[in-house]
Amino acid sequence: MAMNAEMQAQQATKQEATESGVEQTRDRRVFVPRVDIYESGDDLIVVADMPGVDENNVDITLEQDRLTIVGRVDPVAPNGYTLAYAEYAEGDYRRTFTLSNEIDRDHIEATMSNGVLRLRLPKAAPAKARKIAVKAA
């Protein structure tokens, strides 16, 4: 089985979310999506692998500095077939990040294609120093 060394090194089995402090309301396994995070110019880019999630089933919330991404999976079960052999389990995705930079939350862009979520988080302009005039009483 030929495989690129990098692929081999980085592809382990899907990691199941262990403790999130949040109770699930759906009887579904929850996985931690693999992500790449990088800075590109004035943007912070978050790329997450969430196979099986379409653009309507993804929720992104930013609360204080906590960015949470949730993807819900519609299970693929071919009609009339029974599962004979399984190497991966299907489930939802959830992951929370703490962002160190102040993010301009009005201009966050998210796109979803081929099971990959791509978030563009522009950094807010640094708060301008304001001079406060002292009035004579």
Add this chain to the structure above:
Amino acid sequence: MLTRPFWGYTSPWQEMNRLQREINRLFSDLSQGMVSTAPAYPAVNVWTNQEGVVVTAELPGINPDDLNISVLGNVLTLSGKREPEAIQEGGKVHRRERGYGQFTRSIQLPFDVDANKVEATYKNGVLTVTLPRLEEEKPKKIAVKAA
């Protein structure tokens, strides 16, 4: 496990025997899966019925044009590649967990399939390959005649 002091043993033969036992134990651990190997990529689920097989695989972020699917007899081969995230000059990488590169995987199916009728769809990063069983391979019901 091999750091026990030598002087605890009365003869070198005993030490040799101990070493032999350690080695045997090490090899039996190996065969029991103590040493983990990288899992095959992509992970697949296989669904079957009388008519054929459906193979699903999670392959997020792949250009469908870069996916090659071939069937020979009862062996399905999936291959393709995923490009790494292009990071512009001066960009700072905080985290890189997503794998990239080339992959090839062959899966042996429980029966020969009709290569001409194989269909594959790629949706939301999940590949679904439907492989109908070869007509002459399908089980036939044999009627029992009264003698």
